């Protein structure tokens with residue numbers, strides 16, 4: 524069939540773009556091989572954050588006595604109910620989107636795997652569809668690292684872990700980064716023994732060492748064991764479970780193995796060669812600042828272009844493409860600042876550069892730090908784990924980056940993000956009166972105590 528536009532992937536950018544294009548009077552084919560909503564809705568942000576919420580309730584309930592609250596007995600975990608709650612939240616989002624895509628005038632919702640047969644033609648379920656505009660939002664998947672024996676054991680990725688029938692007795696996790704750490708804490712709080720194996724010498728190694736260390740200590744305090752700078756020499760079946768042998772180290776007998784060792788764009792089976800669309804060694808489709816591929820009329824959005832690995836960056840890709848094509852604007856991907864959170868409890872909110880990155884970029888630095896033990900609200904809540912930190916350019920007085928590991932850190936860090944986007948000096952924030960008692964109110968104080976870094 525002939526369309527005005529083909530959108531591949533109903534993840535975080537595809538559907539919004541399809542709705543905009545249809546509203547502009549265009550005939551759109553929306554092609555999706557899996558459930559609508561993609562990774563975020565089905566196997567990523569939404570289910571994991573419902574689990575984080577359940578795990579936090581369990582954690583606080585165990586600490587109830589600290590707050591003078593008495594419970595009649597032991598705190599228990601009803602995994603089928605935890606899972607049912609998660610699945611209900613996911614279903615609400617996925618089913619609403621499925622319905623909208625199937626009922627919007629101008630959109631033909633095609634279920635199946637799309638593959639290029641020519642620069643402006645794709646095949647799905649044996650049928651060919653062509654359009655002058657093609658938008659790729661195909662996402663990414665978990666990769667299996669080259670660990671000897673991994674193919675012989677029933678390892679889990681983030682999607683399969685969400686479908687287990689009971690809380691693991693002992694969950695071993697390959698990879699101590701965003702996915703590994705969120706799941707580690709969740710399942711520890713549900714009662715599993717948890718062991719992390721990470722090849723880097725520290726957890727979440729993209730962050731500054733003091734942040735890695737604070738997160739390590741926070742997880743260790745909950746009983747999570749981390750093997751750092753560790754390599755798995757071999758994995759084998761061990762009855763119903765898995766036996767991991769570390770190079771020069773101990774053996775770990777686990778009931779379940781989660782692999783959270785990185786993700787790769789879904790571009791190996793897209794027929795990109797037939798269209799002449801280039802990608803890099805990691806599988807990311809090469810795009811310019813407006814997310815155009817090197818084939819005119821073909822764009823790549825979201826995780827498959829390697830320019831962001833988050834729901835908000837994919838959504839921003841949609842905004843950029845829609846504004847440039849339909850609103851006559853000239854928006855660019857390089858206008859956005861890096862920002863994300865690690866949703867452990869407490870979370871890590873992050874914007875801009877780390878201190879190490881700022882130093883490497885050649886900036887003269889001022890650095891501010893404040894432990895959460897000196898944040899009134901954290902003390903009042905009994906949640907004093909973590910610290911806040913800001914990195915400032917000593918010459919321009921612009922904030923270059925910030926991290927807040929602490930209660931409400933994922934929210935409070937936005938004050939610094941907004942200031943950075945506005946392009947104003949840190950002194951503006953330092954002189955802004957904030958609400959007491961909040962975590963945000965200590966940001967001006969921290970900025971008033973900057974030290975040469």
Ligand SMILES: Cc1cc2nc3c(=O)[nH]c(=O)nc-3n(C[C@H](O)[C@H](O)[C@H](O)COP(=O)(O)OP(=O)(O)OC[C@H]3O[C@@H](n4cnc5c(N)ncnc54)[C@H](O)[C@@H]3O)c2cc1C
Nearest residue numbers: 532534535556561562563567637661662825826832833834
């Ligand atoms: C466990 C986990 C937790 C996460 N938590 C967060 C978080 O808290 N915050 C955050 O910002 N990000 C989080 N992320 C990352 C976030 O989920 C992704 O960055 C985001 O979903 C990417 O959106 P996307 O549209 O680029 O890709 P996806 O959402 O993956 O969408 C791609 C879609 O394309 C479809 N598709 C692929 N190839 C084809 C084809 N050839 N034909 C037809 N359809 C195809 C797929 O089925 C999929 O539905 C998390 C990820 C994981 C794995």
Ligand SMILES: NC(=O)c1ccc[n+]([C@@H]2O[C@H](COP(=O)([O-])OP(=O)(O)OC[C@H]3O[C@@H](n4cnc5c(N)ncnc54)[C@H](O)[C@@H]3O)[C@@H](O)[C@H]2O)c1
Nearest residue numbers: 668698700701702703720721722783784785832864865866
């Ligand atoms: N809160 C969030 O926004 C959120 C949450 C989860 C995931 N995500 C997204 O998902 C992406 C992927 O996350 P991820 O944690 O899988 O990957 P990652 O690329 O962030 O980290 C992979 C980790 O695995 C380690 N590793 C690699 N091979 C290993 C091996 N053989 N043994 C032990 N460790 C090994 C690496 O050193 C690294 O620390 C992230 O980039 C992130 O954007 C975001």
